[in-house]
Amino acid sequence: MQFSRSQAALRAASQPRPLVFSSRVRSFPSQRPTQTQRFLLSTESGANLSPPPPPKPSKWRTAVKVANRTFWLSMLAGIGSFYYVTKKDRTPGPQLPHDPEKKTIVVLGSGWGATSFLNTLDTTDYNVVVISPRNYFLFTPLLPSVAVGTLSPRSILQPTRYVTRHKTRTVEVIEAEAQSVDPVNKTVSFVDNSDIQGTVSSTTIPYDYLVYAVGAETQTFGIPGVTEHACFMKELNDAEKMQRRFLDCLESAAFPGQSEDEIERLLHMVVVGGGPTGVELSGELHDFLEEDLKSWYPELAGKIKITLVEALPSVLPMFSKRLIDYTMSTFKESKIDILTQTMVKEVKERSVLLAMPDKSIVDMPCGMVVWAAGNRGRKVTQDLMAQLAGAQTNKRGITIDEYMEMKGSNGSIFAIGDCTSSAHAPTAQVAQQQGSYLARAFAQRVKRDRLVDQVADLERSAAMSLHEDDRKKVLAEAEAAKRQLAKFKIRPFSYSHQGTLAYIGSDKAIADLPFLNGSFASGGLLTYYFWRSAYISTLFSLRNRTLVATDWLRTKIFGRDVSRE
Secondary structure, three states: OHHHHHHHHHHHHHOOOOOOOOOOOOOEOOEOOOHHHHHHHHHHOOOOOOOOOOOOOOHHHHHHHHHHHHHHHHHHHHHHHHHHHHHHHHOOOOOEOOOOOOEEEEEEOOOHHHHHHHHHOOHHHEEEEEEEOOOEEEOHHHHHHHHOOOOOHHHHEEEHHHHHOOOOEOEEEEEOEEEEEEOOOOEEEEEOOOOOOOOOOEEEEEOOEEEEOOOOEEOOOOOOOHHHHOEEOOOHHHHHHHHHHHHHHHHHHOOOOOOHHHHHHHOEEEEEOOOHHHHHHHHHHHHHHHHHHHHHOHHHHOOOEEEEEOOOOOOOOOOOHHHHHHHHHHHHHOOEEEEOOOEEEEEOOOEEEEEOOOOOEEEEEOOEEEEOOOEEOOHHHHHHHHHOOOOOOOOOOEEEOOOOEEOOOOOOEEEOHHHEEOOOOOOHHHHHHHHHHHHHHHHHHHHHHHHHHHHHHHHHHHHHOOOHHHHHHHHHHHHHHHHHHHHOOOOOOOOOOOOEEEEEEOOEEEEEEEEOOEEEEEEEHHHHHHHHHHHHHHOOOHHHHHHHHHHHHHHHHHOOOOOOO
16 A cells, blocks of 8 residues: 555656646745846735836947947948949040030140149130040159059059040040141141051141140260160159069079179169159168068078169258158168269169269169159150240240240140249149149130120121110120220239158158148158058049059058069
8 A cells, every 4th residue: 555655656746737827926035036026026016007117228339339330321321432433434424526616725745734734624615635645644653663563553544535535525535646846837746656557647737725745754864874774764664664674683683503793783773863753762672672572582682782873962852851861861771772972974784883972983783773863855845945946945844934835835835744944843743733723724715715705796796886875885895895804814823832752661751741831841650651641642533542552452461473574
């Protein structure tokens, strides 16, 4: 009997018990009641029948949610704006055709001055023709970066047709080289100098106004061997040629069996010219050495030598003495030799002949010479000046007045940029402001011409009027138009200096900026970032800004390419 009771107890214990729900909440002394339990207890006691308020979210969580939503909304808006702008740039709309009743402006060149002029000009009132041996604009301040592979060549090119296709009226673009200008008959003759030519390779066209912006070519000062053996830093092919030759020197130095003297010669790079181009190129070469060549050419990197040669007492004469000293100290830390008051006498195939400050002549072996020592006028410019020899007496360039008009041209030729000789330095900043000013001046000329035509029409109407009252009324309108015409004046050009920038290598730059009535000089890492942002903002299109920024990021992550084409 005892055994059966135990079995029954075991069977009862093993069977599941039914769940019993009770409205009464049991409390345990070791456990605090939850919020729901407290609500049920208060309901039984009849205290408060409303549900408890939900817990308030913390301020931190709210701020994170707002920031998260703002970030994604900003991201979507940025992507949408970027897509809209790029789509608009790639699909220019229809343009007005050439109007034979409008005056024709012929623009020679596609550099800083010409491109700035085209960007600003309102083509509604003019027919415009652009003639240039290259069909693109080159952002020359970043050319040293292309020479060492920091930037790809296409990143600093802007097709001229990108500018002209977004104008109101059709602008004709002709890839050709101007051969001569006839200021008497107002014509321009040009030839097609490309590799592939059609049946017509030269022609002549008339103009009403000529915007002369052909720039300048590299000045060699008649020094023997410069043209034959030195690399220039003026055009895009110059930068590409320098890059190939520099890498060629490295590979030749790595060739088995080379003597130590020959390796030292091949790895010695000489940069002639202490202006911004020469200084920036020296800095870029140093960055290439430190950031890339030490990894891929460890046996040669320590033997590479960079020498900067300048005929003046100091480099960067347009900067303040403080920045010049900072640049020289930075170059000394970077082991870049600076030879000031040193003249180049001859550039040989395997060396450069230098006249040192102590009047001694040194034959310095080197593998490459880069020439960045000034500009001179092109032959077409010299020929044009010779036709107006009475007014053009300055051999440095075309003499212009304060309205950019070429003296002696009777108001039909306007010259801007490096081809001119004025009170301002031949820099990209000056040429850009001259181009913008001239475009605005042409808009003012349209208004002036309209007033002249209005006066002539009113006087003609007054002469043909039969009634005295009508004639007096028309003459009064003509006098009012004459008074308005007498007050009409085109303002002269006024240059506004925006500062001078230069990159000196090692992620350092210098800046001499106008500030109040003086100037603000700075140098270092923060100035380097300012230098980059200033150049990004100066680029003409979103395409160029995107490509340059992407190249800088690519170089930072993957380094420069050391392959030689």
